[in-house]
Structure formats: C-alpha cells, structure tokens
Amino acid sequence: ELKVEQNPLFLSMQEGKNYTIYCNYSTTSDRLYWYRQDPGKSLESLFVLLSNGAVKQEGRLMASLDTKARLSTLHITAAVHDLSATYFCAGSEDTDKLIFGTGTRLQVFP
Amino acid sequence: DTEVTQTPKHLVMGMTNKKSLKCEQHMGHRAMYWYKQKAKKPPELMFVYSYEKLSINESVPSRFSPECPNSSLLNLHLHALQPEDSALYLCASSPRWTYEQYFGPGTRLTVT
Numbered sequence A: 001e002l003k004v005e006q007n008p009l010f011l012s013m014q015e016g017k018n019y020t021i022y023c024n025y026s027t028t029s030d031r032l033y034w035y036r037q038d039p040g041k042s043l044e045s046l047f048v049l050l051s052n053g054a055v056k057q058e059g060r061l062m063a064s065l066d067t068k069a070r071l072s073t074l075h076i077t078a079a080v081h082d083l084s085a086t087y088f089c090a091g092s093e094d095t096d097k098l099i100f101g102t103g104t105r106l107q108v109f110p
Numbered sequence B: 001d002t003e004v005t006q007t008p009k010h011l012v013m014g015m016t017n018k019k020s021l022k023c024e025q026h027m028g029h030r031a032m033y034w035y036k037q038k039a040k041k042p043p044e045l046m047f048v049y050s051y052e053k054l055s056i057n058e059s060v061p062s063r064f065s066p067e068c069p070n071s072s073l074l075n076l077h078l079h080a081l082q083p084e085d086s087a088l089y090l091c092a093s094s095p096r097w098t099y100e101q102y103f104g105p106g107t108r109l110t111v112t
Helices: none
Strands: A004-007 A010-014 A019-025 A032-037 A043-049 A055-058 A061-066 A071-076 A085-092 A098-100 A104-109 B004-007 B010-013 B018-025 B031-037 B044-050 B053-057 B064-070 B073-079 B087-094 B107-111
Touching: A004 A085, A010 A019, A019 A032, A019 A085, A032 A061, A032 A071, A043 A055, A043 A061, A043 A071, A071 A085, B004 B087, B010 B018, B018 B031, B018 B087, B031 B073, B044 B064, B044 B073, B053 B064
Parallel strands: A010 A104, B010 B107
Antiparallel strands: A004 A019, A019 A071, A032 A043, A032 A085, A055 A061, A061 A071, A085 A098, A085 A104, B004 B018, B018 B073, B031 B044, B031 B087, B044 B053, B064 B073, B087 B107
C-alpha cells in the first residue's frame, strides 16, 4: 500500500528566502501531484509529474520527481506572503486513487 | 464552464436527518470523486465513479451512499450520520487522460 510522507509539516520562512518541501513515497507511484490549499478553501492543482526526472515550474514554485529515490521536491524561490498556504503532495496507486501526504503548512512573513 | 460546483456550501444536520450533497461539472470529465477532509488533515478518498459506474469504494460506512445519475452529476446521500462525520466534503472530477483531478469548493458538514 502506498504511503506518502512530507516534511517539514510546518515551515515559517521570511520573504525573499528559498526553501524546499520534501515528499517521500513508499512504493511505486505512477505519478506525483502537488496541490495548494488556502485555509477553509478547496485544493488547487499545481503540478502533475509523470516521469522520472520531470521538472515543472510555475512562478516561484518548481517541482521535481526522482522515481528511483521515490522523492519529489517543491522548491520555493524568493518567497512572498501570497504563497502562504498548505501544500500537499499526492501519489497514485492507480489511475484514480490519490494518496495524499500529511501536508506542509507554509507561512511567509515579512 | 471549467469548474466543479458543489452545493450546499455549508450543511448542519442532526443525527437522524437525511440530506444530500450535490456536485456538478460540465467539462465532459468521465471520472468523479468524493473525498472527506478533517481539519488539519489531508483529503481521504471515499468513492470514485468512472463512466457513471462506481469503481472504488474505500470501505466507507453505509450511512454514506453515492449516486451518479449522469456524467455531469454526482450526489452523496447522507443518513444517520455521527458527529465524527463532521468534515469538509470535496468533490473532484478528472478527464483522466491528463491525470489531473479538479476539486470543487467543498461542502462543510456539521453533524449535531
């Protein structure tokens, strides 16, 4: 059974700094997802990573996937307050079944 | 139309009530999902409908009953719920070929 772990669980970072969120998964996952969730809101899809070595970037966020290490990272460059949210990674056991990590709550302060 | 809609936004119900949650999408997606999310926890998959057929039931108690009347609509019928069922219920849909799941805004359910 697929298990997905994220760290850190909580991240407080200063504006302008860089940081990385790590997502480890236990068994083969067909693909790896990253979602953002603002408090009391729904999930917004950020990235879907389909193959080993995949790298995707959108604004200050960059996600990568290493299937051999069973590791995905979400790198934040020059953080701004608007990035404050909870970030989830998720693996998939089959086409439809997503298994979410515990989430990383990110707070960006001035 | 590029979104998943859910109604109601909020629902308070007693343990003896029967209510339904509704989810709708008009993007032609052929897979639809129900998730449950407790506060400060990740979403947990409950049900998956693929081409209007139930394909995954994650051992959800029978007091939750899903229904997919057509390819655009997904319902979740609730009956005799417990206070621990209070949560945010999220619906999602997927065109499958992109593997992305698009989430609706959710229904915040409180069982008293």
